[in-house]
Amino acid sequence: MLGLAVQTLRARWAGLAGVLVALALGVCLLTVTGLAIAATIGRHRAPVWFSGAALVAVPPDTVTVRFGSGDGAFDATNTAGERPPIPAEAVTRLSALPGAVVDRRIPVMIGDSPADVHPWASTTLHPASLTAGRPPAAEGEAVVTVASGQQVGDLLEVRTAGATATWKVTGVVTGPAAVYVTDASAVALAGGRVDAVAFRDGGAAEAVRRSGLESLTGDRRALAEPDPDRDALTDTIALLGTFSGLAVLVSIFVVAGTFAFAVSQRRREMALLRAAGATPRQVRRLVLGEAAIVAVVAAAAGSALGIVAAPWCGGWLIGHGLAPAGFDVAFNGWAVLCSAGAGLVIAMIGTWAAARRAGKVRPIEALREAALDRRVMTVPRWIFGLLLTGGAIATVAAGGSVAGEDGIALTFFSSYLALIAVVLFAPLLAPLLIRALTGPIPGVTVQIARSNALTAVRRTASTVAPVLLTVGLAATLLSATTTAQRAEQSAARTRITASSLVSAIDPVGVPVPAVDTLSRVPGVTAAVPVRSRSAFMPTGDSVELITAEYVGAGIEQVWQLPPEVRDLRTPGTVVISADLARARNWHVGDEIQLWQADTTPLRPRVVAVLPPALDLGLTVLLPYPSAASPAGPSAVGADAVYLAGAGDPGLIAAAAGPAGQVATPDAYFAGQAAEANRMNNLAMVALLGLTLLYTAIAIANTLVMSTADRARDIAVLRLGGATPRQVLTVIAAETGTVVTLGVLLAAAVTAAMLAGLRSRLAELVTTAEIAAPWAVIAAVTGVCVLVAFAASLIPAALLLRTPPTALAALRE
Incomplete structure (x- = not known):
């Protein structure tokens, strides 16, 4: 064949x-x-920093939890992407071995550029040689790399999360970008933290294993580098x-x-x-x-x-x-x-x-x-259509009993099920809706268009489907995403009661001294640092990634939170979201298991449960000092410092220094929303552009095939006395009817989804407003309409160039 x-x-x-x-x-x-x-x-x-080492000892960067017992036990693992510091006793043991080099990495800002500070001993871990000057010999001295462009004698304005200082360049070396200080200065800057212990030969592998650390060799040494x-x-x-x-x-x-x-x-x-x-x-x-x-x-x-x-x-x-x-x-x-x-x-x-x-x-x-379509609703269409319809109804029903973000996700999912179900039932719905749409409209042209659409139900459904899917996906996806995003941003903004805030403008964050200075500005009654990180918690059979907000004392003065949050000032305490409390059946007084971003374990006691909030679905609040563990007390700055009281903006800006930017809560959240919306819109435009391109192909292909196959129909109209313009008008009327049907079905599904979404959001935010990019949705609809008319009218116009008698004689 x-x-x-x-x-x-x-x-x-x-x-x-x-x-x-x-x-x-x-x-x-x-x-x-x-x-x-x-x-x-x-x-x-390939390793760069550790290219001169044969073996690198680092702590694991994974969180592993064992579930079950006996033969049914299994381990669930999640990669953190960060590593905790090496325990002090392991550092003591390993550093005493021959060829051991202790490495510490301290992130700093030099002027406006981020940099990493390491001890001078780390120059033995990779090719590096002095091209000018000498090694650092005292506090306040530093050696830079050739790529920095600095010269011996230059002064460096250095800012860490713990202090600001001026260092003098005493030497310039080749090798990977870094700033080298004395070993003693590195210990002080890192707060005692050790990131890795490297060895020039691989003989220490057994000692590393006994210390509970990973041994990285070969190209795996790159895993110890940022x-x-x-x-x-x-x-x-x-x-x-x-x-x-x-x-x-x-x-x-x-x-x-x-x-x-x-x-x-x-x-x-x-x-x-x-x-x-x-x-x-x-x-x-x-x-x-x-x-x-x-x-x-x-x-x-x-x-x-x-x-x-x-x-x-x-x-x-x-x-x-x-x-x-x-x-x-x-x-x-x-x-x-x-x-x-x-x-x-x-x-x-x-x-x-x-x-x-x-x-x-x-x-x-x-x-x-006859060309009349028969049995357009096949058995598979009935089966899958009914299954999807039942699934959409069941999802909506289940969403009514599920609160928070899970209920919103179910609302999204039900709309997609409904869209596909309507596509499958299009051959059944099309005749009913076409009669309803065109029945009240008089005229022979409309009657012929209606008859053509009703006779060729399969062709009608094939044209409706891509229009319905494209407009439906664009409308549901864009409106749901925009509405949920605006609601989440509104919930976050509503929570903030601070008069102003200072946001970090670099990775180092707002330094600890700046927080203290801000708290002493006249009129400021509280300066509360906040830092957002990831964390991990065990679920039924996996290790789940959640958000940890490390908040300073007095957070209840700048955020709208329950009074019990005041107890969060005590180390070893945690405040959990309503969603986590419900999902894990946690209550006030329970001791829970968490891991910080660097896999450091915590077992804090729950002191409060937050009320349901859209932006705090999988979130815990931890005391701000706990944020020190990933990088040492002096290496952790705040993402933002929230201020209570009526301080002078000029004095606040002076107290914040170059590390922070002063803004009102409205301006701060507007900037965050603009960036989030930009990235979201890029992704949505790319996805919708792809869908729209395929839709254009589907619509055009179906209509070109159907129009070319209707040569005899066109010939009958021409032989019956219709002019070419009248024939094109009939085809345009039929196309318009079918496209309108697809748009209306998409609008019905979108309206149902938005109604359910608004109901879900009303449980979580004060005002649930529908925010849809109507201009984009209208543009998508317009493209579908233009493609449909072009794909039907252009082939028809070409056929009309052939004499009616020749058209009537064409074979199928």
Whole structure:
């Protein structure tokens, strides 16, 4: 049947051009994302700082919890990305071994630039040699690297989270960027913290193991070095994974819809094959063969295009802040082969249902004259449509009993189930709604358009589906995301009762001395430091990432919190969110297990439970001194310092110094919201742009196929006396009716989702307002309308150039 498939493709290539484009685009996107993901996962980092060491001893950077007991016990692990300090007793043991070098890393600001300070002994861990001057010999002396551009005798304005100072450059060395001070100065700056113990030979491995530390050798030594791109690459992988999943799903949708429509148009052709002796299996193989040929061509074209587009995509991600500066997308043969193979699989999956339907065509249907669609609601449509409808209803019902962010997530999910269910029921809903829409409108043109749409229900549903999905996804996704984001920002702003605040402008944060100075500004009654970090907690069978807000004493004076929060000043205490209390069944007085961002364990006692809040779903409040453990007391600054009272803005700015920026709460949250909205909008625009592109292909392909197949209908209208303009008006009226139907169905699903979302938000915020980017939604709708009219009117106009008698004589 492969030879016959080639012949049928030659005759019907225009109808399958949309499938070819959709598959090629899908393979292109899969190739781009595959190459990008391969670049992140297969990223090779050779050690730089520890390149001269044979072995590096560091604490584990994972949190592991054992669940269950006996044979059913299992371990759950989560990677923290930070490491705790090496215990003092381990440092004492290991530093006494031959060839041991104790390394400490202290983040500082030198002028406006971040830098890392290390002890002078660390120069033995990598190639480094003095090019000028001498090593540091006293406090206040420092050696810089050649790349800094500093010279011997220069003065460095240094700011740590504990103090500000002026250091004198005594030497310049080669090697990786760093600032070196005396070993004693490094101990004081780090607060005694030791980050790693390195050895020039590997003979200390057993001693390291007995100390409970990891032994890193070879390229794994790079794991002990800071990786500023790690978090950004994680976000990049998540975004690219979303692109890949969407490309696969929409490709299957376009292929399935196009082949289903093509088979419905060719029922008499399939029936003739059956009447000529073809078995159902041979007919199925014919359809699958056509799909395979198209898929091979599309896979080749898409792979080639993806290889060319991948570097541009990497540059776009870097330019818009969605990937780190060092993100390099290079060629990877396995990624290209997997993407091409995925294109073939997508084509087969999308075509399978249409091939099965083609195999069920009876030979007697070759004698059917009418083009009326019968049995447009197939058994699979009924089954999956009812399942999805039931799932949407059950999700809404379950969401009513689930509070907080989980209830909001269920509302989102129910809208997506409802959208797909409406798409499946489109052949059933379309006739009813078309009659309701066009019934009150008089005129022959509308009557003909209505009759055409009702007669070809399958064609109508095939056109409604992509419009419904695109407008529905755009409206639900954008409006829900924007509404929830605004509500969360509003909840965070409403909580703040501070008159002003000082926000950090660099990674070091607002220094401890600045906090003390701010508290003494005339008119300021409280200066409360706050630092946000990650934390970990055990759930039923995993280790979950949560947010830990480290807050200073007096937080109840600058945040709207329950009075019991005053007890948080005691070390070993914690305040938990309502969502955590409900999920874990925690109560005031319970002792809970937590791990800080650097895996340091805590067992604090719950002193208060926060009221339900949208922005504090999985959040705990810990006393501010606890934030000192990840980097030592002098190395942790505040993200922000909230001020109570009416202090003079000029005096507050002077007290904050160069490390902080003074702002009102309104201005501070407006800036945060602007950046969050910018990143969110970039991701949404990219995702919606991809969806819109596929929708244009689906709409155009369906309408081009249907218009080209209606040559005889157009001929009948022309022979009956209709002018070309009147024929185009009929086609435009039918197209407008179908597109309007898709938009109205999308609007109905969106309205239901927003009503449920507003109900959920009303439980968590004072004022739940719907915030939807109507201009963007209108633009998406407009593109769908333009594509639909262009794809129906342009082929019709071309057909009208042919004389009516010639059109009537065209074969199917």
